[in-house]
Amino acid sequence: MATPYVKMNGLGNDFAVVRVGRDWSPSEAQVRAWADRASGIGFDQLIALSEGDGGPWVRFWNSDGGEVSACGNGSRAAAWLMMEATGTDRVGFGTPAGPLSAERAGDRRVTVDMGAPRLNWDRIPLAEEMDTRGIELQVGPIDDPVVHTPGAVSMGNPHVVFFTDRQDDAFVRGTGSLIEHHPLFPEGVNVGFANVLGRDRIRLRVWERGAGLTKACGTGACAALVAAARRGLTDRAATLQLDGGELRIVWDEATDHVLMTGGVEVEGTGVLPETSPA
Numbered sequence: 001m002a003t004p005y006v007k008m009n010g011l012g013n014d015f016a017v018v019r020v021g022r023d024w025s026p027s028e029a030q031v032r033a034w035a036d037r038a039s040g041i042g043f044d045q046l047i048a049l050s051e052g053d054g055g056p057w058v059r060f061w062n063s064d065g066g067e068v069s070a071c072g073n074g075s076r077a078a079a080w081l082m083m084e085a086t087g088t089d090r091v092g093f094g095t096p097a098g099p100l101s102a103e104r105a106g107d108r109r110v111t112v113d114m115g116a117p118r119l120n121w122d123r124i125p126l127a128e129e130m131d132t133r134g135i136e137l138q139v140g141p142i143d144d145p146v147v148h149t150p151g152a153v154s155m156g157n158p159h160v161v162f163f164t165d166r167q168d169d170a171f172v173r174g175t176g177s178l179i180e181h182h183p184l185f186p187e188g189v190n191v192g193f194a195n196v197l198g199r200d201r202i203r204l205r206v207w208e209r210g211a212g213l214t215k216a217c218g219t220g221a222c223a224a225l226v227a228a229a230r231r232g233l234t235d236r237a238a239t240l241q242l243d244g245g246e247l248r249i250v251w252d253e254a255t256d257h258v259l260m261t262g263g264v265e266v267e268g269t270g271v272l273p274e275t276s277p278a
């Protein structure tokens with residue numbers, strides 16, 4: 001049966017969003033084929049909306065075909081679609097990482113409550129106990145590392161955040177692809193490169209687990225703000241400047257929840273191509 005999709009993006013981090021049954025389960029090869037920018041639809045993540053007995057449910061797959069538990073920009077896009085469909089200004093939905101809530105924040109702008117960051121080493125997860133404010137990891141010569149002692153944060157998906165002004169493509173791609181599958185991260189990791197420009201401003205680029213260098217990463221922006229605030233580099237609220245635009249991130253002191261606000265765009269619609277169920 002043909003499955004329609006809506007093509008969307010959040011600051012250029014792009015998605016195909018489908019509405020399917022709860023147990024829809026595309027193969028990794030099918031997702032990879034649909035994600036291919038040359039021969040498929042082309043997207044960073046695939047997002048599936050479904051109705052469960054407990055209400056709306058949202059799932060995420062990276063372009064490498066792997067299903068993951070969280071996607072900030074994708075949650076913002078899904079929330080906007082659901083609010084548009086129901087004519088509401090607020091929506092709650094389940095995700096594999098836990099329940100989220102969202103509300104409109106202006107024209108095609110949405111605030112998602114991304115829940116509390118997970119900060120214990122075994123919640124990232126790391127392969128061994130470490131202080132997640134600055135883990136024992138460095139890149140480059142032992143006696144003169146290029147980057148080192150990153151923060152580690154989970155927003156329902158694993159992130160490591162280097163604080164550096166080294167953000168050129170070659171370095172981000174080379175270092176990100178190296179760290180993504182490092183044995184210290186049993187579930188892999190999203191790799192952020194954060195340049196703190198002020199108490200309330202961070203320039204961030206992210207090499208995403210399973211998707212590579214994207215134009216923006218919502219959970220990465222949340223993780224970078226939390227990691228920076230934990231080290232006293234910023235306040236608990238900041239503007240995150242990503243390649244594709246800006247996100248406002250607030251780590252609320254009273255609730256411990258991270259609020260992410262940013263835009264969403266609808267690019268068009270289509271039908272998922274039938275692929276061989278390889």
Ligand SMILES: N[C@H](CCC[C@H](N)C(=O)O)C(=O)O
Nearest residue numbers: 071072073157208209218219
């Ligand atoms: N690559 C991420 C999922 C998508 C995250 C990103 N697109 C976002 O907006 O949070 C992971 O494997 O955990």
